[in-house]
Amino acid sequence: MANPTGNYLRTFHFKQAERPGEIEHRELFVPGAGEALAEAALLAECASRWKGVASDRCYSYRPTEKEDRSGYFEPNMIGLRERQEKIASACSSLPNGVVAYIDIKKFYSSISTELAAERWLTFCNDVDMPERLVDLGFKLIENYGKRSADGKLITGPMFSHLLANLVLTPIDDISKSLPVTYVRYVDDITLIGEIEHVRLSIDKLRARLGSIGLEVHDFSSPKTMVVPCQQWLEGADDFSPGAHSTAWMKLIGDIKKVIILGISQASEVEDALFSEGFRLPVPDYATATREVTTFQKVRALGLWSWLRFKARNVNTDTILGDAKRLAESMISETRVLLNAGKKTSGFQRKRVVSKLRYRLGRLIYIGSEPELSTLMEGLDAWPELNYHSEIIRAIVTGNCSKVVSMGTNVAQATAQVFRSALKTANFSDPVVTEVEIQGLAVLILNGVAVEAGVRSKEHPLLRFAMGPVDLELMEQPRGLVQELACLHGLGDQRHTSTLNTAFDIADQVVLDALEMDYRYSF
Numbered sequence: 001m002a003n004p005t006g007n008y009l010r011t012f013h014f015k016q017a018e019r020p021g022e023i024e025h026r027e028l029f030v031p032g033a034g035e036a037l038a039e040a041a042l043l044a045e046c047a048s049r050w051k052g053v054a055s056d057r058c059y060s061y062r063p064t065e066k067e068d069r070s071g072y073f074e075p076n077m078i079g080l081r082e083r084q085e086k087i088a089s090a091c092s093s094l095p096n097g098v099v100a101y102i103d104i105k106k107f108y109s110s111i112s113t114e115l116a117a118e119r120w121l122t123f124c125n126d127v128d129m130p131e132r133l134v135d136l137g138f139k140l141i142e143n144y145g146k147r148s149a150d151g152k153l154i155t156g157p158m159f160s161h162l163l164a165n166l167v168l169t170p171i172d173d174i175s176k177s178l179p180v181t182y183v184r185y186v187d188d189i190t191l192i193g194e195i196e197h198v199r200l201s202i203d204k205l206r207a208r209l210g211s212i213g214l215e216v217h218d219f220s221s222p223k224t225m226v227v228p229c230q231q232w233l234e235g236a237d238d239f240s241p242g243a244h245s246t247a248w249m250k251l252i253g254d255i256k257k258v259i260i261l262g263i264s265q266a267s268e269v270e271d272a273l274f275s276e277g278f279r280l281p282v283p284d285y286a287t288a289t290r291e292v293t294t295f296q297k298v299r300a301l302g303l304w305s306w307l308r309f310k311a312r313n314v315n316t317d318t319i320l321g322d323a324k325r326l327a328e329s330m331i332s333e334t335r336v337l338l339n340a341g342k343k344t345s346g347f348q349r350k351r352v353v354s355k356l357r358y359r360l361g362r363l364i365y366i367g368s369e370p371e372l373s374t375l376m377e378g379l380d381a382w383p384e385l386n387y388h389s390e391i392i393r394a395i396v397t398g399n400c401s402k403v404v405s406m407g408t409n410v411a412q413a414t415a416q417v418f419r420s421a422l423k424t425a426n427f428s429d430p431v432v433t434e435v436e437i438q439g440l441a442v443l444i445l446n447g448v449a450v451e452a453g454v455r456s457k458e459h460p461l462l463r464f465a466m467g468p469v470d471l472e473l474m475e476q477p478r479g480l481v482q483e484l485a486c487l488h489g490l491g492d493q494r495h496t497s498t499l500n501t502a503f504d505i506a507d508q509v510v511l512d513a514l515e516m517d518y519r520y521s522f
């Protein structure tokens with residue numbers, strides 16, 4: 001069992017503020033290697049016990065089974081779609097009812113480690129968790145408290161998501177006595193019922209949440225929204241897989257099938273995509289495929305046969321054709337949505353924003369630079385799409401000063417497309433702040449060529465990113481960088497090839513570093 005040391009790197013992620021157009025940086029803490037391995041072991045044991053105590057009203061961060069190698073938790077979109085179906089069912093029986101969305105203020109950073117430890121112990125007692133794993137959970141929680149400035153839960157570690165669900169499980173249980181339909185996704189609570197019942201339920205939830213130190217956003221907040229059921233039903237199918245969603249999954253899936261079955265084709269596919277102006281990063285599955293043992297291959301024969309069958313008519317030309325058709329239709333629909341959506345507000349604007357966000361998130365990878373350039377002016381009227389707007393602006397201009405100032409998630413999304421397009425990242429302003437230095441390091445780690453003026457090239461994270469890795473980096477006191485340097489070993493950096501290598505053939509293809517709702521595999 002890994003020994004959790006409590007080493008973290010404090011990073012900054014872009015977060016859209018409450019008021020449209022404002023930007024906030026959300027602090028995330030990236031755990032060191034020992035901590036991450038300990039979390040993985042603990043969550044694997046929790047997964048098999050989770051279903052027995054899990055709330056049927058929570059649709060987020062549900063642990064995957066032990067044998068599932070795709071990730072710690074189910075893809076977000078599965079829960080989002082199930083929640084949407086539940087709300088739609090409730091609305092259908094309430095023609096005069098309302099749907100109310102309420103949100104908990106600063107959710108993770110409002111949960112005390114004492115409360116998290118209390119809920120962890122209750123869970124462990126309920127599922128008969130082995131003592132060594134109980135202690136491991138307490139150790140992780142203790143580390144979170146030490147790293148937090150005020151003894152609260154930190155955001156970033158995967159175990160924090162499970163703890164957050166445990167904290168709200170009693171709230172989910174209380175909801176069964178409310179005269180409304182209640183569903184929850186992380187800290188977003190949705191209530192469906194008659195307006196007077198909804199108001200009564202909100203008051204009861206506000207009081208109960210307040211008793212454990214959590215505060216609900218006021219009705220004046222943009223994060224609180226009340227929508228008539230009949231109006232809500234107009235968007236009931238917004239999360240259903242549409243033609244674009246299916247086409248996108250097919251495109252990414254076909255690329256994956258081709259390069260897994262024919263390793264030598266990976267570079268051919270990548271070169272062809274590049275020559276046509278697409279910016280799709282092609283993961284390297286060669287090592288993962290070679291390292292599958294004979295026994296594992298025998299067990300996976302059904303998978304390989306299925307892959308070969310599905311890929312029989314797939315080649316570089318079909319992939320390029322699909323990408324071109326998808327890009328053309330998405331560009332056309334994006335223009336229509338940008339123009340038509342200007343006059344919308346409230347719930348309808350939120351629906352349009354979601355549709356635009358999905359299309360822009362895909363066009364960042366498959367839209368031509370001239371087409372993206374024509375969208376930039378129209379995006380100025382949509383401050384809710386600031387993230388996508390700035391990445392598109394960076395793609396068109398090459399200037400990355402803004403994107404590195406927005407946080408590491410925006411920098412990572414930019415780095416993927418810049419690396420795939422072999423673009424050089426230029427900077428109109430010097431890289432000065434901690435946020436900007438971290439963003440610059442992300443670009444370098446991904447192998448993006450940069451031309452930038454930097455305040456301190458001696459920053460440990462930049463030194464690690466640029467290489468070579470030396471003894472001084474291995475001995476320096478910043479926990480995560482030190483661990484990474486020791487794991488890397490002495491010598492020239494090899495970060496780019498490592499980041500491009502798939503760990504396992506079951507790895508999901510996740511392109512967008514911010515919109516993690518859309519996780520598609522084959």
